[in-house]
Amino acid sequence: MTIRFAGDSGDGMQLTGMQFTATTATVGNDLATFPDFPAEIRAPAGTRAGVSGYQIHFSSRDIYTPGDDPSVLVAMNPAALITNYKDLKPGGILLVNTGAFTESDLKKAGLDSNPLTDGTLSGYRVVKEDINQRTMEALADTELSKKDKLRCKNFYTLGMVYWLYSRPLEPTMEWLKEKFAKKPELAEANTKALKAGYNHGELLRLFQGHYEVPKVENAPKGTYRNIMGNEALAIGLVAGARLAGLKAFLGSYPITPATDILQHMSLLKNYDVITCQMEDEIAGICTAIGASFAGRLGMTTTSGPGLALKTEAAGLAVITELPLVIVDVQRGGPSTGLPTKVEQSDLLQAMFGRNGEAPIPVIACATPSDAFDCAVEACRIATQYMTPVLLLSDNYIANGAEPWKLPVIDELKPFPVEFATDPEGFSPYSRDEKLARNWAKPGTPGLMHRIGGLEKDAVTGNVSYDPENHMKMTEIREAKIMGIRDSIPTPQPHGAESGDLLVVAWGSTMGATRAAVERLHKEGVTVAHLHLRHIWPLPQGLDEIFSRYKKIVVPEMNMGQLARLLQSEYPDYRFKKFSKVMGKPFRARELKAHFAEILEEK
Amino acid sequence: MTIRFAGDSGDGMQLTGMQFTATTATVGNDLATFPDFPAEIRAPAGTRAGVSGYQIHFSSRDIYTPGDDPSVLVAMNPAALITNYKDLKPGGILLVNTGAFTESDLKKAGLDSNPLTDGTLSGYRVVKEDINQRTMEALADTELSKKDKLRCKNFYTLGMVYWLYSRPLEPTMEWLKEKFAKKPELAEANTKALKAGYNHGELLRLFQGHYEVPKVENAPKGTYRNIMGNEALAIGLVAGARLAGLKAFLGSYPITPATDILQHMSLLKNYDVITCQMEDEIAGICTAIGASFAGRLGMTTTSGPGLALKTEAAGLAVITELPLVIVDVQRGGPSTGLPTKVEQSDLLQAMFGRNGEAPIPVIACATPSDAFDCAVEACRIATQYMTPVLLLSDNYIANGAEPWKLPVIDELKPFPVEFATDPEGFSPYSRDEKLARNWAKPGTPGLMHRIGGLEKDAVTGNVSYDPENHMKMTEIREAKIMGIRDSIPTPQPHGAESGDLLVVAWGSTMGATRAAVERLHKEGVTVAHLHLRHIWPLPQGLDEIFSRYKKIVVPEMNMGQLARLLQSEYPDYRFKKFSKVMGKPFRARELKAHFAEILEEK
Amino acid sequence: MSELQQLKAKDFKSDQEVRWCPGCGDYSILSGVQATMADMGVPQENFVIVSGIGCSSRFPYYMETYGMHSIHGRANAIATGVKVANPDLSVWVITGDGDGLSIGGNHMIHSLRRNVDMKIILFNNEIYGLTKGQYSPTTPMGQRTKTSPYGSLDAPFNPIQLALGAGATFVARTMDVNPKHMKTVLRAAAEHKGAAFVEVWQNCVIFNDGAFKSWTEKAVRDEETVNLVAGEKMIFGKDQDKGLKTDGCKIEICSAEDASVWDPTHESPGPAFVMSQLDNDPNMPRPMGVLRSVSRPTLDQQVWDQVGAVTGTKGEGSLKDLLYTKDVWEVK
């Protein structure tokens, strides 16, 4: 079941969507969400540029994406209607706020005629309702300004939708109470509107159907929580530092869509977390390097343009072999590009965007809750191998939400760091069996040493211009990173064990890919989905997996970056690219159609 | 014939080497040089870290490298001797300044015993001469301080070497006169020392042989000039701007080994050149972007760490589609790495080191004089395709020298830019058949427009968040760059037309590769050398060439970056990597040995 | 060039819809700049506006001039390239407290010391607007923002002092809610030959509403600010009855009569610096207007002069001269 709320960015659609999500999670549905808001803080009200949307997909079965085309669309004004209706499933329900369809509203949306009457919407089940008017009426005897009353219309709408899906009103009423603790009159008005909307739905039976989505039947037992990707990532970083026995230090600079991570971690001061918002991205990563040198776990969070700025300093972390987690929440590029849209186009930058031979492990998270696991994994690799790690997320994960089965605390495996303390035979560049160097922190008597960006002697760590030493160090740095393979599992294909087609995906394309492959597989096609969490080093055993399928395709929200990487690593196979660079995630349906095409080729 | 001068960095070896080079060029020998000086400005005198070297290879046949092992080594002190003698060819001549072999000299070089007497040098023809003493004597009746006299010892040494190679003294005497125009007493003293050294060689017939290298027999007719790589590149950029009908603007920041380009261009103010040394690399590229926006040809020069800093702004140049030449003179990495050594490890950074899908053409120069041609080519592509271009050089080319057959001015093909001037139907993002957009410069009436880092509408150039438009623009940007293929020739393999082995090389490995392949080819092996000037887009027709050889190997001064790129582009072939990451160029001999090994495999 | 026609403010309106929040202070600055440009006597096509990233930095889209909405923090550097490449252009930089003082702080101070002839309008709203409410280098200590939920710990810059410390030749301050004052200041900046730094107090209604209201609201403005006018006495107060008297490095409130005369052209930046320190004293009005305005050769002018001088001495170099230097030789 997929529903999309769309309205002017001033209409509170994000809030409406989030409330619906929260309530849906509490009734035990599996869900995924995808907000879509405009880049402008406030585009002129009523224009197409100002449209803000929020889509949520929920079901009693496991779901992997915020849904393909919605089957219900709520449109609060003409601009929202016109920019979204094409996505609605044929025969889908369209709830329209006719109160915002005056001449001038139509003009703001750049419309010459009224889509409600000009035939545009044939093929949909259109429910017209003057929500503005209904809301005003519902609040007639409330002591609020007209403007404030009108603001409650999103809760009226939410009430209608709650009725449609048989959702309880209580969670939202609770939330309103807390949120407007200091302005009880607003809490009351919104609650009134909510109830009125609900009642309106019930009384008038406006909609043809009345959906009831049962609880997920075989959801694994456990404790759940609804989580957004950026928050999961923030929590994961803090947890990761703890599991390493360290305190987290985040040096960062705000940038969409990564800012939330910094914001969330700023709240966690009572978890031994220090956050510094620095003057720019370079200072962000540099303070993190300094903090790691001082014995904390340094981290830095950013998006593509910020990552570009951090690359020189990332090289310093490579050669000084200090642990560091670099998070890149990808957005549309190049340059400023499409800052509020999703893309996976920083993969090769993450791999190669540094001067000299500067290998860094790369990990990518697949879903909001997976961001927690990946953040912990990044901390593990950083501290166990004394290396910077690049963790890739994207805007779709960052702002998406899903129910998260919380790990049992005792089952989280710690990976405690042991600092060097013994001056006897100490050398900052002596290594353990994993090739990780010694970590001695300032303040430790007898271990004073200097590190830096010039090439190091393989034994003493002093500056060395020796040719053989440089070759050796280059090889050690590479071997260390490749050695991480020994600590990561070989991912297993989901679907057919062997056969006609293998779909290799990474990052947030996971959900749509899984759904598309499952559908095809159910239809009897021997197809499987292989998901890569570790982009570099690539896990062992992929070769053997690739050999079991006749064709391999790699769907990516870029021009084929992972495909290129795989092609250079596994020339015995052919990796077909399937690109979508539209600032929007893949839909399971379009993937399925494309896979079917590939299967038919030659 | 290869000779290496080595001494303390205070001994003036660079000067000696450069004088020898200049003289050798005037007598019509083909030559290549390779200076090697320490990273420290002034390491303690007499230590190994302070050793500075200069190697020159000359011959009457075409030569491509500064030579393999030298057959003559000049060592001015124990540190120079000990760090260099192993490179000397068996049986080679070693000219040693015994005047610098006191106990304390030996200690400074970290030696327990005297290599002149302890058997270290068996197998070489050692010529011991107290050059300090000889120089003092030669200048006995000159009015100079002892220190100043001793400073002349490099010219005494040069005199000896001139005798050895039958070189005329006049060019150097001329040079001394000019150089010390204001201090004639120094000109005189150095001239005296030079002559004394020459006479000393002649009178005492110290050496067993007396070499005479004949003029290059079939050097093409023309006007020649001895040129270093950085200077050639600087001249090429200025010439390229002229050929485009534009004025050059260089925004830069000093960094080894690219600084000379900025320094040289700073001298060329009377060639319509503006240079700005900015506060950092980011400001360097940004002023260049601003200058291009204003209608000049913007350029920026740097080395690896600086390129890392420029990547975000490079993305802005991609999306605004402004012409821009970015030069990266590569050095040893990662991070600060080995700033005064050579490496080719920025290739993948050049290709992929930007956020988002931001394709940029990449060109690499092969030799000092080729840097001129490549710089012109970079200007051509930048202006004809409205795109930033990345031009790769390296420390070996930058500081190397060779005789350059000057192009005939009338044969340089202009590629004049036409600015938009007609307001009729003007749109900043309308394109020509090459997909290059319109270039309208500020100051032109009626063409006012705004560009920027957000995605552009394909037609109007206004900001656009439209999904389809983003896909389209991403494809246009890619297609535009790939279209450059139509304007570049397919490179031809040098050597066997088809056969057992193809060696694919790029950049400064050209010389050693060519030499190694020629030798093998002469020995009857069906081997060829294919040199790539255009790294991206790769020229058309490579496929067909690759198909003619059984094996392909790619020697690189990195861990196999071009090989990786080729492997992903041409999965039908296997590209073997051959890596040397030692801060030193390949030697033809080691390449030949390696190729022979490959030929024998399986 | 054809006769210059008198431009109107509305000639500078582009066809793009203005997309700031209703009530945002940016609107009045937009009007102010449009009006100022119209009056400058510069052909419209000679204006170039360069901005970085931020709400404020969307400015160029709304202006019918040449413009670039560049990347975060780099507007000053790009504008330097534009101006040096073509000194005939009137180059304006639009930036924010984050764009121009945080990530772009270095380019800011360097372009001020180099005295590149451009007008730098810094929209100071003491917050990051576009990214939705994080503290900036001008946010007061202790303020709770999205990234300082327990209060900001960073001491803010005083933009005026930073500019003076960097050697700026023109430094001024105005506010969004006083269009008349803004116009005087913008005109003075436009007339200045060199880098003109103008701080504009700008209200962000969404994320930092009322940040400056203790000084800018009509009711208090005259008491809480003092408008510095070159050659005039420093007078303030609702009834214009108070003045400032400078005594050494101390500034005291006095009667309007006793007030000292303000001189922004003083050889030394000392007096302006001392004056800007009033910001730290809650009992004193904050200085507005032109704090400093002195003349010094601009970078762009000097670059062209040098090119001219070298060309004069050496002669214009041809392509042939470039390649065929005197150390060539012939192979026949």
Next chain:
Amino acid sequence: MSELQQLKAKDFKSDQEVRWCPGCGDYSILSGVQATMADMGVPQENFVIVSGIGCSSRFPYYMETYGMHSIHGRANAIATGVKVANPDLSVWVITGDGDGLSIGGNHMIHSLRRNVDMKIILFNNEIYGLTKGQYSPTTPMGQRTKTSPYGSLDAPFNPIQLALGAGATFVARTMDVNPKHMKTVLRAAAEHKGAAFVEVWQNCVIFNDGAFKSWTEKAVRDEETVNLVAGEKMIFGKDQDKGLKTDGCKIEICSAEDASVWDPTHESPGPAFVMSQLDNDPNMPRPMGVLRSVSRPTLDQQVWDQVGAVTGTKGEGSLKDLLYTKDVWEVK
């Protein structure tokens, strides 16, 4: 911790050979810092020295402390991370006029305004040494260098004014050739709680020999500089017979008797700023010593205080608390 033993300057010598040019001013700064650290009563292992890139920035290798020779211009940012992560450490930044004022200028001004407790020693030789002689942001206009063969066109920064404009709490100046003076200044910096900015005039014998000799040579030093000492009269001259008298924003030469007393702890940075303007007057001595020294909470201290306060209110969070918030639900 065991009893602190008295350290000697030579305890701070590392086993690496010092590799500056013979005669370089860097040597004396090295000795000065070693002597100062030995006297600070801080355990040797608690020192961390962070530098950027440049001749000067090779400093950490020569010091038997923890150290990082980082990348060009970023020392201040890295040192900020070190200090905030562990405020027990004594953190020193070594930088040059290129490293700290050109590419690193932004981190410099931001660390000063934040008042991160670290000692910043800026080796000002008015040139890029390591890259062999290009002009820097402190190179005087008109000077011919490798990248300004026809004379530099960039007006230089006055590092003291830049630091004051950025809100520095401690600003001082000394010279390589006066080790005694340097030691007093370094000690004052070491004792300052907060960001201490120390400009050291340093001679580069190779690329800019004698840049400061008109002020530093023994023969002229007493006439051409004035040493500012807190609470003492500003006296200078070979015979210590001259003084400086401040009259408003003007400073005049007077007799030693009439000299004013210097106060670097003045509430306002104004007097120090005015004093630093003397650099521009060839008839005045240049001020040396401590120009400013005031107390303000340090960033590192505040960060830890805030962590403590939040932890105090909310209680130390466990891993469980982090994950299991109140909006969880059970599936059984």
